[in-house]
Amino acid sequence: MTRATTVIAPLGRWGLSPHADLVYRTLTLSGPATGAQLSRQVDVPEARIGRAVEELFAVGAVRPGYHGRERVWSAVEPGRVTALLQRRRHPAAVGEVYQRHLATVAGLHLDRIPPGLLRRLPTRQATRGRIAELAAAERHEHLAINTEDVISPDAVAAADPVDRALLARGVRLRTLGRPRRGVTWREPLPGSEHREAESLPLKLMVFDRRAAIFPADPADFEAGAVEVADPDAVDRLVQVFCRLWVTAADPQRQGVPPIMLTTREQAILDMLAAGHSEQTAAHELGLSRRTVVYALRGLMDRLGVENRFQLALVLGAAHAIAVPSPAVPATHPVEESR
Structure with a gap:
């Protein structure tokens, strides 16, 4: 059977995007190509082609090769891809699994990773x-x-x-x-x-x-x-x-682990939640900006998070930043330790 008459199963019903389906068909019918060549062939931006190729690679529908330093993509034989997909009895459920997986993998930009990595x-x-x-x-x-x-x-x-x-x-x-x-x-x-x-x-x-x-x-x-x-x-x-x-929930504690905040930490978080910057929060609480920064860094280290965004997530999940501290009003100065 020639490439022009190759029967290609639609990949969309298995959770792949329309662009992934288009790229797979192009590689199957026209032969191996780089991301730039595919972009010109189908008139789709190269970044979107890259995401489509990542989807196909994740499901085993394409394989990478190299021409010099350029990465070249080839389609896996349609019969092989169809056989893999036909093993699944519930395409809709599998599609949901694929969507979550592929959305994560797409952010890795696998097509840009140097050879050897x-x-x-x-x-x-x-x-x-x-x-x-x-x-x-x-x-x-x-x-x-x-x-x-x-x-x-x-x-x-x-x-x-x-x-x-x-x-x-x-x-x-x-x-x-x-x-x-x-x-x-x-x-x-x-x-x-x-x-x-x-x-x-x-x-x-x-x-x-x-x-x-x-x-x-x-x-x-x-x-x-x-x-x-x-x-x-x-x-x-x-x-x-x-x-x-x-x-995530700790099953041994039946929920998100409780978070115990010091009076100073609670006061700083209340001020930041109200829209203050580190500098204005420090001024309102009678602290130095350095003390505010150190307190937040210590809290992140204690909770095992990497940045302020993750800190907000874990504190919000534990309801630790919604209720002002009754012991220290938001505008009441907190003495800085010497």
């Missing part, structure tokens, strides 16, 4: 082997998001030795999962930190904030995974994890 792991077995290698080298922190409702015994058998070894070395282990309903296959290990959230965008592991792994196909883990070591992309994934972490 992006790697495709072709099978689940290869992925587990690579996870074991990266985890063995970890010394500081392991972050993980599990999107499954139930963790299979096979997955537990693969993950438990790795996680226990991390904890034994003093590595901080933080995991996010979906709320547990009824029987689950795996409880959090003693010494690890675990929280739960209803909507999680993608399955993910981050190793010492230096490398990350996520599924190539969010509905078929047998299709392997993508490993990325680009600092900017890894940092984006860490930000995704932290935004989820600060508002």
